[in-house]
Amino acid sequence: MQQENSVSKLKYFPVTAFSVVMGLSGLAILLYRAYHLGWLPLWAYLAAAFTALVVFAMFVFIYGLKAIWYFEEVKKEYNHKVKVNFFSAISISFLLVSVAFYGYLPFVSAGLWYAGVIAHLLLTFHTVVFWIRSEFEVHDINPAWFIPVVGNLIIPVVGVDLAPTWVNIYFFITGMFFWITLFAIVLYRLVFHKQLAEKFIPTMFIFIAPPAVIFISYFRMFLNVDVFSMSMLSLALFFLGLLVFLVKDFFRIRFYLSWWAYTFPVSALGIAMMIAYQATGFSVFKYIAVFVLVLTAAIVAAVMAFTVKNVVLGKICVMED
Amino acid sequence: MKNVTVVVVYIFGLITGILATGFLINISAETVLLKEMASPYDFEKTVEVLAKRINSTKNWHVTAVIDQAAEVKGHGEGDIGKLKIVQYCSGKYAYEVLADDNRKKISVMMPKTFSVYEKNDGRVYIAVMNGSFVGKIFKGETYEILEKVSLEVEALLNFINFKFSLF
Structure with missing residues (x-):
């Protein structure tokens, strides 16, 4: 009976679980920046980074087993209208764990970065081809569609040290282009069509991520704080403010694994704020960064607690639509 | 997939991964170790x-x-x-x-x-x-x-x- 249960858990282990790795590694990167600035001790970063690494390795192993034993299930997810976007969460996990360890184990980080870049390149093409070939209605789109796009923007963060500039620009501009075009469609869908399904409401947080990651990548590539990058930072702040005004919507929904979508974008904003503070020395960025740091830690702790509770109750890894 | 095939694929993937990583780190060494800024x-x-x-x-x-x-x-x-x-x-x-x-x-x-x-x-x-x-x-x-x-x-x-x- 127990064996049957484990078998079905493996069969329904969702690709969306990789958003947990995104959240944990986002927090680790944020804590590393805080350590670098002398605000927090090293152990806080190391605890978060190694937790992210262990969870990442565990999920890669479990999903690898699923791919071997239940290939048809993986294929179904790969061709699913919503879940296809979460496949990129696997390659993004490689990239984010790479960024998280760049400050501590740079050679391990480099290996993860190469694997992540190759996987993400292929997954981006697959996802865009899937979008083009499938027949979507406007209400099918949701902010999770940004996930494959945001991944491209993350690549230059470590890539600036590992690859030629044109490689980084390629990923940066691909990410920016699709962020702008998809954003217009998502906004149109949110304003003029029916509300997002409850499950996808947390994905609204993803709005914060692209401009924040653009700020970080742009700074890493061009060592510049200018009108463009400040505009991106301001836009990320605007989305945070917007979500604060929508906060009621987030409290009324049940727990889904998609709650992890709350975590990475907020971390990205915190990292961007710390870089802005370091580059400009403006105290306002420091205060926002500290606020976002505390907020991120609280969100990750809360989402983690809900996740563990739901795992214990057997509500995760069950058959979904 | 047969178990033997799985093991062979995994070992092949592991070796290819190790070699590719070493090779790619090697070609990145220059940009990693020296930074140039305008x-x-x-x-x-x-x-x-x-x-x-x-x-x-x-x-x-x-x-x-x-x-x-x-x-x-x-x-x-x-x-x-x-x-x-x-x-x-x-x-x-x-x-x-x-x-x-x-x-x-x-x-x-x-x-x-x-x-x-x-x-x-x-x-x-x-x-x-x-x-x-x-x-x-x-x-x-x-x-x-x-x-x-x-x-x-x-x-x-x-x-x-x-x-x-x-x-």
């Missing part, structure tokens, strides 16, 4: 600003500014164009690192260096060892000291962040 100022001004920023930062001082172009010419070779090497050091951090016998070998990287040069495109560049990368090779107390050094060096170079100044 300066917003002309050659002399860049050297002057760097020296001034180093000397006005607590615990840091310039130990020498070497005119490498003159050095090369003085030894009978041709003109390499404008190139100066700014050597600088922190007594505080040098003591923290070198007081321990196990860390004395790190002195091979001291004093720290900025290289300032003008290329044929007319632009002035600053080159540095990627200290934030090299420093990560060490662990424990050395890692923590070099992290602090890295933060202060980043502050020394802050002026290049504003190529098109907004503020």
Whole structure:
């Protein structure tokens, strides 16, 4: 009976679980920046980074087993209208764990970065081809569609040290282009069509991520704080403010694994704020960064607690639509 | 998939991954270890600003500014164009690192260096060892000291962040 249960858990282990790795590694990167600035001790970063690494390795192993034993299930997810976007969460996990360890184990980080870049390149093409070939209605789109796009923007963060500039620009501009075009469609869908399904409401947080990651990548590539990058930072702040005004919507929904979508974008904003503070020395960025740091830690702790509770109750890894 | 096939695929994937990673890290070594940044100022001004920023930062001082172009010419070779090497050091951090016998070998990287040069495109560049990368090779107390050094060096170079100044 127990064996049957484990078998079905493996069969329904969702690709969306990789958003947990995104959240944990986002927090680790944020804590590393805080350590670098002398605000927090090293152990806080190391605890978060190694937790992210262990969870990442565990999920890669479990999903690898699923791919071997239940290939048809993986294929179904790969061709699913919503879940296809979460496949990129696997390659993004490689990239984010790479960024998280760049400050501590740079050679391990480099290996993860190469694997992540190759996987993400292929997954981006697959996802865009899937979008083009499938027949979507406007209400099918949701902010999770940004996930494959945001991944491209993350690549230059470590890539600036590992690859030629044109490689980084390629990923940066691909990410920016699709962020702008998809954003217009998502906004149109949110304003003029029916509300997002409850499950996808947390994905609204993803709005914060692209401009924040653009700020970080742009700074890493061009060592510049200018009108463009400040505009991106301001836009990320605007989305945070917007979500604060929508906060009621987030409290009324049940727990889904998609709650992890709350975590990475907020971390990205915190990292961007710390870089802005370091580059400009403006105290306002420091205060926002500290606020976002505390907020991120609280969100990750809360989402983690809900996740563990739901795992214990057997509500995760069950058959979904 | 048959178990044997799975094992073979995994082993093949592992070996390919190890080889590919080693190969790719090898070709990235140059961009990883040396960083080159465009300066917003002309050659002399860049050297002057760097020296001034180093000397006005607590615990840091310039130990020498070497005119490498003159050095090369003085030894009978041709003109390499404008190139100066700014050597600088922190007594505080040098003591923290070198007081321990196990860390004395790190002195091979001291004093720290900025290289300032003008290329044929007319632009002035600053080159540095990627200290934030090299420093990560060490662990424990050395890692923590070099992290602090890295933060202060980043502050020394802050002026290049504003190529098109907004503020």
